[in-house]
Amino acid sequence: MLKKHLGSLLLVLVVLNSFAVSAQESVLRVGLPAVVNLNPATGSNDPEVLFNTLIYDYLYTLDGDGNLVPSLATDYNVSEDGLTYTFTLREGVTFHDGSLLTVDDVVHSFNYLKTQESSALNLLGAFEVSGEGDSVTFVLETPNVDFIYGIASNFSFILDDAVSTPNVLGEGDAVFSNFNGTGAFILSDYSANVSATFTANPNYWLEGAPGVDQVEFIFIEDQQAQIDALKTGAVDFIFKIANDRVPELEVDGITLQIKATNQHPVIRLRSDEGGLGEDVRVRQAFKYATDRELLNLNLFNGIATVGNNDPIGPLYGDFFSADVPTQEYDPQRACDLLSEAGYPDGLGANEPITFYIDNAFNYVQMGEFLKEEWAEACIFVELLPRNSGDYYAGDAETAEWLNVDLAVTAWGSRPTPQGYLVEAYVSDGIYNESHWSDPEVDALVAQAGSTADIAARAAIYRQIAEIFAERGPIIVPFFAPIVGATSDRVSGLEMNAFPGRTDLRLVTVGA
């Protein structure tokens, strides 16, 4: 009899205990696709980067607006010749195993990027790193204004120099090992393709962080399943929601997170001799013929960022020239400009101009809207959607995207804006798809490339944006949004434009 009641009592105690634990612990549950590559130097997609940002820290990181923020380094300075960067390391930071962070760890981390041929090297360039006391010194081979963005790149985590191979997944009792970082969370459980659990690092250096006791990754591949999980309260945060699914999440209890990326379509005209856009009036006519605001409403229900005429978007913080005037939709003005340029009946009136469209994202749908509104502005086109594989195939002489007269090309987000300008908009750019050549822009881009001061560089980018608005060969109708969603029990979460860089350290979760 006593035995029987003892069993029941134990069961009740276990249940009560579990309630007590769940009542005490605050857990942030993230629904996301499974991680595959956990190498901090090469794991590149959102889940992989987010996984590592919980465990590791950067020297410098980027906030939600794309601005540099100190992390394990408290400050840095650059020598006058732009070749030497010196960082001061934060004092008293410890790894999860209790060992103290030293400059040797930083030196090891950046040399590790080299051994792994990490993509961070694209921004860091060639460098040598050394450390002494609390200072870490990088000596560059050539001046590189993007170097500091390489320090804050997705891959530039600070690792423990005692660990030769970080983030090792195994089998049996040692499912995971060597996940020893300074980050706000400690990996405490991992089940491949199922879940990962991170517990708060009690010794974390940032005051007030971490804001939750646990972060749990629940690996869900299917987007509909992610949405259902959020709606039913099984997870608290999901991201990269397809635009057409956004209306499903406009319900009570869920908060949408919308950020502008720099992923954008470029509507470009060939502007060299004999090209469709050789005459600047034709280029201007296209700008007046394109209703950017209405496209945003039609394609994104208004949640995208309306673009202008240059590729530098709001993702780049200070470098984004938001106040450069944009041509307002004015079909009559476009018709007049075309008439002045020698097309009294409009462009393509006798034989429609072939409008090549990279069949990516919602660009074909955009093309259908453009065809109609351009027709009102005396520009007549026929759409030719091309599979990306065909559109980008070939070399400089044969590739459609580098040679046709009128096209839409997809440009993804880059770590810094300089890359777009150097690759596509200077006279000798390797991807100068519009064949545009403007000596003033060439000079300004070169100047920006050697200006380390952020404010001075922003001023140069503004001049470039003004030239693009006046006579540039492209239209950027919008910068695509990226959408995430949180349950209303979550506070303090601001999704990053690259969701993998979302800072979860100060996020709190209510009941």
Next chain:
Amino acid sequence: MSPPFRRRGFRTLQRFLARVSRQPATLFALIVVVAYVLIGLFGGLIAPYNYNTIQTDPNRCISRSNGTTRCAALENAPPSSQHLFGTDRNGRDVFSRILHGARYTIGLPVLATLAAVAFGTLLGLAMGYLGGWFDEILSRLVDILLSIPAVILALVMLSTIVPALEMAPNPVVQSFGAVNIALVAVIVLLYTPIVTRVIRASTLAIRERGYIEVARLRGESTPYILFREIFPSVVPALAVEASLRFSYAIFLVASLGFLGLGAQPPLPEWGRMVLDARATFSSAPWVLWFPVLAIATLIISVNLLADGLQRMFEEEES
């Protein structure tokens, strides 16, 4: 056309309709197919809107400093009295697009099937009647073509023919469109071997009949024997085969449209409409339902008609 011919043609049609009316399923299929053909011919005239006219939503407008106001598309509106089948993601009337799209979805398969049947009949008659090395060589070629999966061959051909045609534009390409020409070429290449094989088999059976031998002894020319003596006997098999090829051609055109390789936007080819509607299926399923329903009813009807024809010819033979 002389009066006796006209009378004979009318009597044949009367007899055909009388027999069809005894098969309710075939009669129903015939009515549906004829209705679709009429829609293909005149759909554009009876459609309430043009296929690319964007209907606007007065609740989502932008007013500008120059005094103008433009409104966003009435996207994914549900079926109503104004838009019988609703509107699509670009605010276009789905009913009008289906009526306009019938021309592309039915017209191309009709054209391509006729060409494939013509080539296949010619080759099949010649191979079956002449035999020998001519038959051997062409039969192996037919075997090779039949062994290649249809959709893969279509994908490869379209991805190579279309760019080639676009790079070297000429008046024909400009008139008919590179994609349309390529689609017809693909269907002809895919279905000619099948028709060839069927007609060859029928011809092999017929050429041994006595009246063919008599014609040969009479000194009739080979073309005469092929088209005046053998051809009328293969017409039943040809009619059934042509109906089947037509239904497969519709399916292929719609499938390639769905893969984005057929008619280019904004043309309202039904397969392309299904592709475009896929993204909004969960929020606006009607945009997907109606083109799917149109494709399904047309293909099922053509197949029912083919079955009915086959039954009728079998009854006639027995």
